[in-house]
Amino acid sequence: EAGVTQFPSHSVIEKGQTVTLRCDPISGHDNLYWYRRVMGKEIKFLLHFVKESKQDESGMPNNRFLAERTGGTYSTLKVQPAELEDSGVYFCASRDLGQDTDTQYFGPGTRLTVL
Amino acid sequence: RKEVEQDPGPFNVPEGATVAFNCTYSNSASQSFFWYRQDCRKEPKLLMSVYSSGNEDGRFTAQLNRASQYISLLIRDSKLSDSATYLCVVNLNQGGKLIFGQGTELSVKP
Numbered sequence: 001e002a003g004v005t006q007f008p009s010h011s012v013i014e015k016g017q018t019v020t021l022r023c024d025p026i027s028g029h030d031n032l033y034w035y036r037r038v039m040g041k042e043i044k045f046l047l048h049f050v051k052e053s054k055q056d057e058s059g060m061p062n063n064r065f066l067a068e069r070t071g072g073t074y075s076t077l078k079v080q081p082a083e084l085e086d087s088g089v090y091f092c093a094s095r096d097l098g099q100d101t102d103t104q105y106f107g108p109g110t111r112l113t114v115l
Numbered sequence: 116r117k118e119v120e121q122d123p124g125p126f127n128v129p130e131g132a133t134v135a136f137n138c139t140y141s142n143s144a145s146q147s148f149f150w151y152r153q154d155c156r157k158e159p160k161l162l163m164s165v166y167s168s169g170n171e172d173g174r175f176t177a178q179l180n181r182a183s184q185y186i187s188l189l190i191r192d193s194k195l196s197d198s199a200t201y202l203c204v205v206n207l208n209q210g211g212k213l214i215f216g217q218g219t220e221l222s223v224k225p
Contacts, residue, residue: 106158
C-alpha cells in the first residue's frame with residue numbers, strides 16, 4: 001500500500017510569489033492533517049480535514065495560507081504571497097476514520113525556501 | 116511555557132548503552148501520548164504509543180505518569196541505527212491534532 005505522498009519535495013521561491021503544495025493521503029484515509037516545522041522550532045499543526053471539511057484550522061498562521069481538499073481525496077496548501085518566515089518543512093499526515101488508534105502517517109514533507 | 120517539553124540534546128552514547136529521554140506536557144486533559152522517531156531530513160514515524168500501564172517493544176520501554184504529566188522513553192542496548200531525533204507527542208483528543216516537543220537528538224557511536 002502506498003504511503004502519504006507530497007509534491008514537490010523541494011520548492012525555492014522569492015518573497016511575494018505563490019506556491020502550492022500537494023498532499024495525497026493513504027488511499028481511503030478520511031483524515032488529513034497539515035503540519036510544518038520552521039527552523040529551530042518544533043513541528044506545529046496547521047489544520048485538519050475530515051473528508052472535504054475543515055475540522056480544525058486553528059493552526060493556520062494567517063490568511064496568506066489557503067488549504068483545500070475538494071472531493072475529499074488529495075489536498076493542496078497554497079501560500080500567497082509567500083514571506084521569508086514561511087520557509088520550513090511542510091508535512092502532511094493521514095489517518096483512517098475507522099481506525100481505533102490515533103496513528104497518523106506522515107508524508108516525506110515539502111521543504112519550502114522563500115528568498 | 117511550551118505545551119510539550121523535552122530534554123535538550125544532543126545525547127551522544129556508545130553502542131550498547133542505555134539512554135533515557137524525558138518529556139513533560141502542560142495540558143492535563145491530554146489523552147494520547149506517543150514517541151515518534153525522525154531521521155535526518157525524513158518524516159516523523161511512530162515509534163510507539165505510550166500507555167498509563169507502561170509498555171515495552173523489544174529494547175524500547177515507554178512510561179507515562181499522568182499525575183506528574185511526564186512521559187519517558189528508555190532505549191536499552193543502543194544500536195548505531197537508533198541514531199535519530201526522538202519526538203515526544205501528545206494528543207488532546209482522539210483523532211485531533213498532534214502536539215510535538217522539539218525533539219531530542221540521539222547519536223550512537225561505535
